[in-house]
Amino acid sequence: MARNSDMNAASRHQRLGWALQIFSILLLIWVLLNGFYQLWAGLFAAAIGAGIGTWLVSGQPHPWKPHRLLAFAGFFLWESLKGGIDVAWRALHPSLPVEPFFARHRMSLPPGQPRTLMVSTVSLLPGTLSADLDDTGTILEVHGLMPEAMDSVTRLESWVTWLFSLDP
Amino acid sequence: MNIVEWIAAGVLTLGAVFYLAGTVGLLRFPDVYSRLHALTKADNLGLLLVCVGLGLLAADWQVGALLGTIWLLGLLAATVSAHLIARHARHGHGQATTNSEES
Numbered sequence: 001m002a003r004n005s006d007m008n009a010a011s012r013h014q015r016l017g018w019a020l021q022i023f024s025i026l027l028l029i030w031v032l033l034n035g036f037y038q039l040w041a042g043l044f045a046a047a048i049g050a051g052i053g054t055w056l057v058s059g060q061p062h063p064w065k066p067h068r069l070l071a072f073a074g075f076f077l078w079e080s081l082k083g084g085i086d087v088a089w090r091a092l093h094p095s096l097p098v099e100p101f102f103a104r105h106r107m108s109l110p111p112g113q114p115r116t117l118m119v120s121t122v123s124l125l126p127g128t129l130s131a132d133l134d135d136t137g138t139i140l141e142v143h144g145l146m147p148e149a150m151d152s153v154t155r156l157e158s159w160v161t162w163l164f165s166l167d168p
Numbered sequence: 169m170n171i172v173e174w175i176a177a178g179v180l181t182l183g184a185v186f187y188l189a190g191t192v193g194l195l196r197f198p199d200v201y202s203r204l205h206a207l208t209k210a211d212n213l214g215l216l217l218v219c220v221g222l223g224l225l226a227a228d229w230q231v232g233a234l235l236g237t238i239w240l241l242g243l244l245a246a247t248v249s250a251h252l253i254a255r256h257a258r259h260g261h262g263q264a265t266t267n268s269e270e271s
Binding site: 029031032033035080081083084085086087088089090091092096098100119120121123124126127129130131132133141143145 | 189
């Protein structure tokens with residue numbers, strides 16, 4: 001394939017990193033579901049899954065740094081806690097304090113995993129919901145529940161940039 | 169009941185409160201998008217608390233890990249379906265009453 005022949009060393013390195021990350025996540029899921037009993041079958045299945053996942057990944061893979069993923073998970077857990085408490089408070093408040101609006105956010109993230117992660121996590125942050133993507137996949141339409149909601153979108157984007165070690 | 173069971177009961181009850189709040193939001197919020205906010209975020213927190221409560225009662229790392237996996241899968245299902253329903257409504261199906269605004 002033409003794409004493989006002009007693949008440079010950096011990209012090959014990224015694919016290897018990506019394959020390792022898929023492998024470790026699949027193996028982790030295996031251990032969670034099955035324990036350590038007959039681990040060889042899990043190793044085998046995870047290796048096949050990592051191979052297929054790396055082969056089928058569209059565009060350039062963006063491996064993440066494991067310690068940054070932990071920090072991101074902490075940020076996400078905290079924000080989704082705040083999001084749940086915030087929306088529950090608004091739903092139960094007698095005067096129903098919501099001011100819904102739509103806003104467009106142009107994402108500076110590259111296509112692939114960074115954008116997918118951004119679009120799928122926006123909906124669990126306080127007051128924001130990813131409502132639509134334009135045809136190019138760069139402009140995210142966000143539905144907000146209160147005027148200050150858009151702050152968390154820009155904060156999330158800088159976290160995703162940091163997680164995948166992208167240039168801001 | 170010992171102390172862990174009391175804590176677990178409290179966490180489970182709190183989880184049920186967030187599920188209730190999500191449903192109240194579904195009924196009270198003005199449009200389809202705002203209702204999705206209530207369902208995804210409040211129910212996600214409710215599920216987390218229920219999983220934490222059950223994990224405390226089980227006191228077993230593998231059950232805890234399974235509950236964590238369930239929460240992550242629930243999270244994924246909630247966020248993907250919310251996005252798809254919102255996009256469906258945005259493309260002119262169903263009721264959509266929030267005014268659009270450019271920023």
